[in-house]
Amino acid sequence: MLRNYIKIALRNLSRHKVYSFINIGGLAVGMAVAILIGLWIWDELSFNKSFKNYDKIAAVWQNQTFNGFKGTQRAVPYVLGDEIKAKYGSDFKYVTMCSWEGEHALSYKDKKLLPRGNFFEPQVTEMLSLTMLKGSRDGLKDPSSILLSASLAKSFFGNEDPMNKVINFQNRFDLKVTGVYQDLPYNSEFTNLKFIIPWKKFIDDQHWEEKETNPWRNNSFICYAQIADNADMEQVSKKIKNVKLNKVTKEDAAFKPEIFLHPMRNWHLYSNFENGVNNGGRITFVWLFGIIGLFVLLLACINFMNLSTARSEKRAKEVGIRKAVGSLRSQLISQFFSESLLVTLFSFVLALVIVQLSLPLFNGIADKKMQILWANPLFWILCITFSLFTGIVSGSYPALYLSSFQPVKVLKGKLRAGRLASIPRKVLVVIQFTVSIVLIIGTAIVFRQIQHAQNRPVGYSREGLIYVPIFSETICSHYNALRDDLLKTGMVTEMAQSSNPSTDLWAVNNGYEWKGMQPGEQGNFGTVAVSHDFGKTIGWQLKEGRDFSRVYPSDTTAMIINEAAASFMHLKNPVGEIVKCDGQPFKVIGVVKDLVMTSPYEPVFRTVFMLNYNWASVFNIKINPDKSTKEALAAIEVVFKKYDPGSPFQFRFIDQEYASKFNDEQRIGKLASIFAVLAIFISCLGLFGLASFMAEQRTKEIGVRKVLGATVFNLWGLLSKDFVLLMVISLVFSTPFAYYFMSQWLQKFQYRMEISWWIFALAGIVAVGIALLTVSYQAIKAALANPVKSLRTE
Amino acid sequence: MIRLKDISKWYSNGSAKAHILRHIDIEINEGEFVSIMGPSGSGKSTLLHLMGMIDDPSEGEYFFEGESVFTLKEKQRSELYKKHIGFVFQAYHLIDELTVYENIETPLLYHKISSAERKAMVADILDRFQIVGKKDLFPEQLSGGQQQLVGIARAVITKPKLILADEPTGNLNSKQGEEIMDLFTRLNKEEGVTIIQVTHSEKNASYGSRTINLLDGKIAL
């Protein structure tokens, strides 16, 4: 019996190829999208979960209040770790301070590499449950040791044994390899941590203990902790709230520092804080894509059900005959269910193939390394449940409804009961297109917003601008000679050093005072140390006053502020005003137009620029626009090698760095647009199938009308009219939804576009256009058919 | 075997009722060969559908071998039908997606007959109806008469006790028509199969032992 059912099902599928293609293909695409999104969500949710102590690890962060706003930051004083250990030792298993993970120049003999790494206290190996391939987790206890990841060890030593080899750190000190650990998994916070050096080495080398008269003032370090096995994250977090407040001076207490634990489980998806309260983060995208995935799946299911039920009306006759030759109702039910399950099974297999083939592309866009979870039972349970569900729902119309009638009723075709029967189908089409149009509008707005921010004036010139990170202090002492040599090559029009590249702001300092400062106001400003030529190099635009100049030796106590700083201080005529920094007076000599250094979506932060040759992190270089970039870089490298032979030459293009600020949004936009296109595609497939079905149903009517003198255009209008109406209804429904959701989304950007009406109009035109194209093909085909032929088919 | 008591059927057309059958009382015994005649539209097919349990009346009672058919559950009625009745449609009603062979085989599937037996039975009947050459064709590739033959073959293959045939020879030439009538007579005489046929031809009606005349939904005497 089952074989017979399957035979009929296959024959039906192959007899109606277009229909089968639409039905199986459409559902498969929908399932594939859902699976891809599911994998993406799975990947997001499993971030960091590979750490054994996932539930117990936290980063120690702090809230501070500036001018009434509670700001959240990960940077804390370097003495915090020891203080926590001393006061709350029993609540923690491990506490470790560290610096900021970054690229550092390591060398072994002639081999120079620039891996990322960090300085940690020895217990980090236990906290992160490092898998030691060589040496032991105690490796960091020797202050002159270094642990390498397996990949870095391989790059340095190939197949040689790395143990006890001596590696030089930035021409500053030597370190002995005391262990090799397995690289940390890609979807974890520490995936790029390729080496670990003892924290003690860092503190000693930088002379932090001597430099800092009050170590509680400098919030430049990071602290991780693992709470005790029996401790509760929230309680411990509350307990340590005042650990810093109790130590700071009275002035600093005004910032109300609150220390808290930011649990590892929240790092990836809940990383945003507003006014000291966690308000989500990437989890929004997880929800967004989850919803999109469900919708695409819903669209595909609607298609499948719409087409299956439309088709099954043609099979009413078969149902009648089968009953008349002795079929029981239950046998018909199982026939139709096995048929629709067979089709969903095909779709599912096809979906797996599509996913497998498109994963590399999808991984590229999403910047992930996802794989089908072949071995995960949850994956199979979800997929199979869904397939069963779709199969059963779409098979239920013929299985349960058609089979319930007396054979003569279905045989006489009385079930094609006029207009009402098609209403549920039309409602489903409207749902499909409403969702599709919302997606079109949403994607259009995402891209417009990105473009809007990209077109924002940044206040300096990114063209031909590069920066070179400084790895060794020796080169700074040769600043003037280096600059002269670079200019002499003719490849460089200007160069300068600064404490951060122009695409970032690394320091925000407290302790500024100015004339007219109100009590209760707090002076925290972005602070950038620059050399004389910084402004000329990046091409900033002076609004008032003048740039730094070697002509005025007093400029060492001068500052240039940006517009945001001037307006924050309510200075009418800022030039000439005195602003104190930690009690020391500086004279404002100029105001520059706001430079977009941090997020292109946020207002520019109040920032001051001061001359300081002793605080430099990067060289900024403007390449001569008349020379080729390649030649210029080669010439620049030669000069750098001359002054800093020990470090590898590393540079970044500012325009690329700036563009990377849009990566996240662009990635989201790209993914969303792919899903929107697929949603439209699936909806159109459905529409195409439905249109062909309706045209087929009306073959006789069309034939008769043609014989009576209707033109092709008349007939096209007759068949398309209904569908256009459906599109218009969908547009009406989708507009308020899209408007609401997208205004909500735009709220998170301070610098945002206005949603203009034409986006909706355009989306409407696109949707109606695509629908018309889809339907017209069928309508015209039916209208052009030979009437004698079409009349005979009845 | 069959007893119809005061059967009526009508279609409501708005408030008006269109009567198709009015107060029909019929009794047919096992082993009879009955012909139903009447002008077009008089309700012959409708009556036959009712007797074949594939349509419901608006009013009245129906006893099949003493069982009240219309009070039976759907499932029991289907079983009863399957066991005893073979139906030949006026409009043939073959399944378009199946070949001649498969169309004839379908009722055997529902009778749970083993595959080997099915093969033998279908081969036998194809032979008897001289359509062996057509067995792999689909209904749309057959002429009206050929489709009618397949329809009859499908009805008799399960060896039912009662054959209901709605103008079984309407599209056949006179020689084929005679062959079918001979087949029915043989089934009736030799195997005791009860046969009820609708026909327009006096000649075919004469094969039967009794004729019921329908006129405007009533039995004309």
Ligand SMILES: Nc1ncnc2c1ncn2[C@@H]1O[C@H](COP(=O)(O)OP(=O)(O)OP(=O)(O)O)[C@@H](O)[C@H]1O
């Ligand atoms: N669904 C329906 N709604 C209304 N009237 C119907 C319906 N089906 C059949 N009829 C009417 O019932 C009457 C009897 O139909 P039936 O098919 O039984 O006639 P018949 O005697 O078999 O005719 P013929 O000899 O042409 O086959 C006809 O007048 C027909 O118009």
Ligand SMILES: [Mg+2]
């Ligand atoms: Mg009839």
